[in-house]
Amino acid sequence: MIKEHGKILVIGGGISGITTALEASEIGQDVVLVEKSPTLGGRVSGFHQYFPKLCPPTCGLEINYRRLRANPHIQIHTNSEVLSLSGDAGNFKVKIRKNPTFVNEKCVACDHCTAVCPSERSNDFNEGMNKTKAIFLPNNMAYPPRYVVDRPACEPGCSKCVEACKYGAIDLDMQVEEIEIQVASVVIATGWKPYDAKKLKNMGFSSVPNVINNIMMERISSVSGPTKGKILRPSDQKPVESIAFVQCAGSRDENHLPYCSSICCLGSLKHANYVMEQNPDAKIYIFYIDIRTPGKYEDFVVKVQAKPNVNMIKGKVAKITAGENGGVLVEAENILNLEKVRLDVDMVVLATGMEPNLKGQDRIAGIELDENGFVPMELQQQGIFSTGVAKWPADVNSSIQDSTGAALKAIQTSIGN
Amino acid sequence: MTGRVTIDADLNFVQGLIHHGGADLKKCYQCSTCTVACPLTPDEAPFPRKEMLWAQWGMKDKLVRDMDLWLCHNCNDCTDLCPRGAKPGEVMSALRNKTIEHYSYPAGISKSAKTMSGNVVLFLVPMFLIALVIVIQNIDNNFAFLTAKPIVYANMLPVNLVDLLFIPPALFALFNAYKAISSFIRGLKEQYPPTEKGESLLTAINGTIKDVLSHIEFKKCGTNKGRNFSHKLMMYGFIGLFITTNSVFVLHWLHEFGFDVQTTPLPFFHPVKILGNVSSVAAFAGIYLILRDRIKNSNETVLTLFDWMFIGNMFLIIVTGILCQVFRVGDHAYLAFITYYIHLVQVFYLIAYASQTKFGHIFYRPAAMIYSRYSGRNKNIFSNL
Numbered sequence: 001m002i003k004e005h006g007k008i009l010v011i012g013g014g015i016s017g018i019t020t021a022l023e024a025s026e027i028g029q030d031v032v033l034v035e036k037s038p039t040l041g042g043r044v045s046g047f048h049q050y051f052p053k054l055c056p057p058t059c060g061l062e063i064n065y066r067r068l069r070a071n072p073h074i075q076i077h078t079n080s081e082v083l084s085l086s087g088d089a090g091n092f093k094v095k096i097r098k099n100p101t102f103v104n105e106k107c108v109a110c111d112h113c114t115a116v117c118p119s120e121r122s123n124d125f126n127e128g129m130n131k132t133k134a135i136f137l138p139n140n141m142a143y144p145p146r147y148v149v150d151r152p153a154c155e156p157g158c159s160k161c162v163e164a165c166k167y168g169a170i171d172l173d174m175q176v177e178e179i180e181i182q183v184a185s186v187v188i189a190t191g192w193k194p195y196d197a198k199k200l201k202n203m204g205f206s207s208v209p210n211v212i213n214n215i216m217m218e219r220i221s222s223v224s225g226p227t228k229g230k231i232l233r234p235s236d237q238k239p240v241e242s243i244a245f246v247q248c249a250g251s252r253d254e255n256h257l258p259y260c261s262s263i264c265c266l267g268s269l270k271h272a273n274y275v276m277e278q279n280p281d282a283k284i285y286i287f288y289i290d291i292r293t294p295g296k297y298e299d300f301v302v303k304v305q306a307k308p309n310v311n312m313i314k315g316k317v318a319k320i321t322a323g324e325n326g327g328v329l330v331e332a333e334n335i336l337n338l339e340k341v342r343l344d345v346d347m348v349v350l351a352t353g354m355e356p357n358l359k360g361q362d363r364i365a366g367i368e369l370d371e372n373g374f375v376p377m378e379l380q381q382q383g384i385f386s387t388g389v390a391k392w393p394a395d396v397n398s399s400i401q402d403s404t405g406a407a408l409k410a411i412q413t414s415i416g417n
Numbered sequence: 418m419t420g421r422v423t424i425d426a427d428l429n430f431v432q433g434l435i436h437h438g439g440a441d442l443k444k445c446y447q448c449s450t451c452t453v454a455c456p457l458t459p460d461e462a463p464f465p466r467k468e469m470l471w472a473q474w475g476m477k478d479k480l481v482r483d484m485d486l487w488l489c490h491n492c493n494d495c496t497d498l499c500p501r502g503a504k505p506g507e508v509m510s511a512l513r514n515k516t517i518e519h520y521s522y523p524a525g526i527s528k529s530a531k532t533m534s535g536n537v538v539l540f541l542v543p544m545f546l547i548a549l550v551i552v553i554q555n556i557d558n559n560f561a562f563l564t565a566k567p568i569v570y571a572n573m574l575p576v577n578l579v580d581l582l583f584i585p586p587a588l589f590a591l592f593n594a595y596k597a598i599s600s601f602i603r604g605l606k607e608q609y610p611p612t613e614k615g616e617s618l619l620t621a622i623n624g625t626i627k628d629v630l631s632h633i634e635f636k637k638c639g640t641n642k643g644r645n646f647s648h649k650l651m652m653y654g655f656i657g658l659f660i661t662t663n664s665v666f667v668l669h670w671l672h673e674f675g676f677d678v679q680t681t682p683l684p685f686f687h688p689v690k691i692l693g694n695v696s697s698v699a700a701f702a703g704i705y706l707i708l709r710d711r712i713k714n715s716n717e718t719v720l721t722l723f724d725w726m727f728i729g730n731m732f733l734i735i736v737t738g739i740l741c742q743v744f745r746v747g748d749h750a751y752l753a754f755i756t757y758y759i760h761l762v763q764v765f766y767l768i769a770y771a772s773q774t775k776f777g778h779i780f781y782r783p784a785a786m787i788y789s790r791y792s793g794r795n796k797n798i799f800s801n802l
Contacts, residue, residue, distance in 0.1 A: 202454070202498060248448070248500075252446075252448075252500060253500030253501075254500060254501060254502050255498075255500060256500075289446065289447070289448040315448070315449045315452075315453075316448040316449055316450050316453075316500075317453070318449070318450040318451075318452075318453035318454050318498060319453050319454070331453050332449065332453055333449040333452040333453060333463055333466060335447065335449055335466065338461070338462045338463070338467065339460060339461055339462070339463075340452070340453070340458075340460040340461075340463050
């Protein structure tokens, strides 16, 4: 349909990047999609369920992957990084480094390699709560569905997986490759990570057992997670009978993230549902400053709040210490009845805020971020667009809508270049 | 909490707070991190979150009758963790200053202590009075005390005259303190009627004295934990100096009445002299440490003129006191007498306006601490909030 036009570079292969790439390419626009990790899917692939329909990530990602497979206009570079970006709207030079996964496209994910692999590594997909072999499938719905070798985790000189692979898919000598491409416009969809809760000195994260963050809660609740979806507390695998959610763990705090991350309240309400689905008798406490559920989610709060074992307490938890028998002691003021509350619960979930992945990094040279690490809107004039949480804190739904808009903007810049 | 509550908002009070140390109070969004961070607050109706709200709304009546302001020892653990930079520790401090101003008797002196021009007037009184007495005393002998050897301060101003100059302002101060504290306690009683959980008055007084002497509350502080030591040094230093001054007074009058006791200048190894010197070194070390920490943390703490006048006054009393002895022993007559004059003016300021300046905390804080024990500080009393 579109004849003379330049390519679009989409940086980041999460739900926002995938959406942008698909929306643009399905009208015939050429798109280059670069993803840092070995698989597409980003944060969404790690959720147990996600808004608005509370479906598992498979339902949303699968349809997108099918669209990707059928699409001749998208070139995907996973395990790759954008090293530099120079030029102007219509004419960018981009340097991309393709890091080796040591497994090529011949891989059929038969899993014979893991059986012989002698080494283990911390599983970052499960937030380090379990281990994988040094050769591993990034997650159960990885795209491309291909294994990866974590070379530093390998035993020196070991090549057992190479011998075990019937397809000749493993190449431990695979080298870094650098390519240079020309694009007309850029969409940044680099997403976010949970704020490092270790920086919250009074929250006991990593010093008090059974204090986890909200992403760990997603993994613990997910069937593909370390507990196969059973909500057990990490220290002794005891089923969780009481749980406290600590809102604004890092967000709305000038010492940490000065903005509201907008999704954490809904996240904790959703987590309350996870717990209730497994154990309707579990005691659930949600400590909040203000419950914020932007958009049309108001009824969700009302629904969760009406549950008999859900207790919403107005007052921020500001002290977390070890409780009795592996429990966790949380302390807050219940503002509505002017009393300090101390609760000993089985597990505490810190509703950590969203920190943009780009913050503190100059991976993409020439791009100036705002003071919080988000991509500023002003870059639009230069043909650089942003979407999803790279731009501002947002949920999946609005990120997808935003990405469709970003695709249109990028196409407009590409036409005629 | 049921029923209708009418809020009597005093917006001038809020403005006053903002301009006198509580500049960031409106940033507070009531998360109550401060209350959890506070190592001193009771569990029931804890502080300082509720005070932050009252301050934002201008609920002056609640605040000036709030004993919790005085249970706070400015640890600043709250300010440290505050996610908004609202500095609750500083707001509490500003509120205490406001309370002193509110109950000040006569009303004007505390207001004067808040402004530069007011302080000039407050200082002119002792400067003029003391100078006048010195002139009257020495004009006939052409100020011979300046050249007499050895240097004897009593040559310039005999002890009788010193007593004459200082006893009236001391009585004036005590009377004013009594007036202020009795209406303060009346306020506390209205807001927190005593409950059956309270201690007897005697037990409460006894417990408070122990708490103050041991600095048990200061010891619980996290962020400002150094102040436990520096404030204790200064407090004991000043208690020592208070005892020294009164001993000299007693010795002098015993001597006047014909008893065979030593009078000033006391020899170096006289027990009273030793007490005086040890106390002044302790007080100096204390005030030095406090000043150092205040300056070091100047981005966190807000110091108003009201605070500076008090710290400066304490500092000058100690420094001039020590220098008096140094110049006397070193035989620098002019320096010695000028320093002594400054010392007397500073001491006059401290004593005469005791209940209206920040020094007034020595009345308000123990009163509130005693009352909190006596009333049994209970959350039920907040049912009218």
